[in-house]
Amino acid sequence: GNSVTQMEGPVTLSEEAFLTINCTYTATGYPSLFWYVQYPGEGLQLLLKATKADDKGSNKGFEATYRKETTSFHLEKGSVQVSDSAVYFCALSPNAGGTSYGKLTFGQGTILTVHP
């Protein structure tokens, strides 16, 4: 079946540091890949997505590139801010032809804390 593995957290950084959160996946076919973010006291929000190999998703300074050869979708940001402190989830959804279309499989989440 499908699975997503994220780097273990928690991750603690100083403001303006470089961020990488690793994500690898196992899936049949060509899934779509996502990063969701959960800020303290808020619901899950879609941060960025990529629907095919070599696509780069980007939003709010975060980027992730869909690497089919390494089955990875690592999240990066060049300079983190205190306001980026949150839990980050990598997720996949099977492609449109699959019967489980739209159903998300999540990684375990990575807690990021950014200090001033």
Add this chain to the structure above:
Amino acid sequence: GAGVSQSPSNKVTEKGKDVELRCDPISGHTALYWYRQSLGQGLEFLIYFQGNSAPDKSGLPSDRFSAERTGGSVSTLTIQRTQQEDSAVYLCASSSPGHSYEQYFGPGTRLTVT
């Protein structure tokens, strides 16, 4: 516009009781999903409704769990004879036609079974 709403936000119940959790999706969204977020299991898919098609119930953990969606809009997740391991945050999400990849999540219902 209004996002996905869920009620109640918190529910404490005694073991063995039945509970109902409600989800109001974004207007016009045809797909609706239920997930569960717990410390031990992370985020797990439960059930998925798409339009008038039969729901995908493959994630429901036992026959004590059921869900329905009335009129293609509001959904209710019912847990019968609750157990302590059912304690979790239950999340609902919806997506628009042709954009099932982009799911919008509600704030969740925190269920505590004592």
